[in-house]
Amino acid sequence: MSKHWYLVASLPYLRFGEKPPMDVAGFRAACAGHLSTEEIAAVEAILENRQPLAGVAQTWWAGEVQLRNAVVRVRAKNRGTEAARFVHPHEGFSVTIEKMVADAFARPNPLEQEAELDRARWALADELAITDPFGFAAVLAFAVKLRIAERWAGLDEAAGQEKTEEFVLSALEPEELITNNE
DSSP, X not given: OOTTHHHHHHSOOOOTTSOOSSOHXXXXXXXTTTSOHHHHHHHHHHHTTSOOOSTHHHHHHHHHHHHHHHHHHHHHHHXXXXXXXXXXXXXXXXXXXXXXXXXXXXXXXXXXXXXXXXXXXXXXXXXXXXXXXXXXXXXXXXXXXXXXXXXXHTOOHHHHXXXXXHHHHXXXXXXXXXXXXX
């Protein structure tokens, strides 16, 4: 029996696109006393979207790197440039990940594409949890999903519109601003 069953059973259910009932701070507190130092380091790496050191977390990371590489290849192809210098090595290969990325880029706009890529990550986290449903893999899968859920819950349409306008204004030449304001 896994030593993580109590922790996993106590975690709330997360749904893509909904505000999570637990935040990252609460998750970290829930993990305290249940995880080893190495496991906490792996969870922190996942929460911070950086490469974990080893173990089942490395399995997740390999899929994440493949997904990012597939995104780079699609974007490079769309721009007519070479992707090779941006592609990173990873262990294994999943045809499913490649198809998920292709499906994401078939979406009509960038927001839907990003959502589809995060749904792919969510599905990969579910796959990871299946390998050990009450073990550390399930804890890592929860960390992945929580990071994604918090990201989407934190998006604000008004703030996004403001940032877009700031970006556009900063890209315009000063003369264009004067011409447009006259």
